[in-house]
Amino acid sequence: MSTQPVTTGTTPETSAKSSCTKTMQINTLILPAAPQVNNRKSFGEIDKPAPALFPDEAIAWIDDLIKRGKKVFSVNICDPGDALAAPDTLFSLLGLLEEKHPDCPVKLTTIGLNAASLAKDLADKKVTQVNLCIEAVEKDILKKIYTWIRPGKKTLPLPQAIPLLLQEQKEAITALKQAGINVNIYTTIYPGINDHHINTLAETLVSWGASSITLLPFVPVSEEEKLEACETALLEEAKKAAATHLKITTDVDIHLPPPSGGDFQNATNLIPQPSKERPNVAVASMSGMDVDLHLGQAAEFLIYGPREDGLACLLEKRAAPEGGSGDSRWQALAQTLSDCFALLASHAGQNPQNILSDLGIKILLTEENIEGTVDVLYGGGKKKKCKK
Helix, strand or coil, X not given: CCCHHHHHCCCHHHXXXXXXXXXXXXXXXXXXXXXXXXXXXXXXXXXXXXXXXXXXHHHHHHHHHHHCCCEECCEEECCEXXXXXXXXXXXXXXXXXXXXXXXXXXXXXXXXXXXXXXXXXXHHCCEEEEEEECCCCCHHHHHHHEEEECCCCCCXXXXXXXXXXXXXXXXXXXXHHHCCCEEEEEEEECCCCCHHHHHHHXXXXXXXXXXXXXXXXXXXXXXXXXXXXXXXXXXXXXXXXXXXXXXXXXXXXXXXXXCCCCCCCCCCCCXXXXXXXXXXXXXXXXXXXXXXXXXXXXXXXXXXXXXXXXXXXXXXXXXXXCCCCCHHHHHHXXXXXXXXXXXXXXXXXXXXXXXXXXXXXXXXXXXXXXXXXXXXXXXXXXXXXXXX
């Protein structure tokens, strides 16, 4: 999923400011730390977006910006997936933000699936605002905007998914506001698709409890795009229609691309590094291609490490110890993976994260491609791939 706030939420003036290398005030820094996609749109999607930051990397990047003289006043967890699609990863990041930057307000951007059920937990982790992406409230319009929606583990047919999405978005506004979290609506104007629908949308959103909206112009991401860009005049007409019901807000979020190749890895000691004693990485994976298993569900682990030529490759498959109970299970796993400095999993509970970390193995939550993620951990990102 590529959300429009990242690609279109900055003005030319803001972009100019963001490129300045001198001291800069960043009102809201977008953190691309949402690894899991739960929807795809027919327009504006990037085929191969940059991988999501690990929670540790996101913190290291903030620290690095601050060390370079930037002033980060708040962050917005947004992209390349949906902020709420991988709750374990999200709450790992929120925990680190609370610990390392307790005075930095946190926002997140989502289409709203799971928002109502997570509202209280988000408030407990000091999330101050949720940007709720609602493009329309009419099913026929949404069928033109979305190609698929995945509310849980499985993608539902649009005729089933769209009513569920609308219901969860409505419930999200109520639950988030009750939890004390500010809710701002993000709506992208797709010419000829939903531009005529803004008055109805705004009126409905007010009845759901919304009070503010940010309207964003659709911008094509490639020459093959099937839809033209939203012109300024059309955007202004949409704003006038929405303003009769809702407060119009203008985002000033800064979209700075994170350094590539691990340039910020020395900013803190949060990101694990290989050592002589622990040169390898363990991966929980069912497909063998992506990090797609919960730690507790892994019967075996893929072990990656450097070959004689220095390239990190798959070395072996290693069986997980038989499931025990309580802490003993994770202590046994630490012994099994005693040569690993990190463990990649799609999800993991806080207790095993704490135990394994204390025993020298850092759990990193992600749902990215294995080879690319492992390469980043070994300081790559643009290295040639290992030939098996």
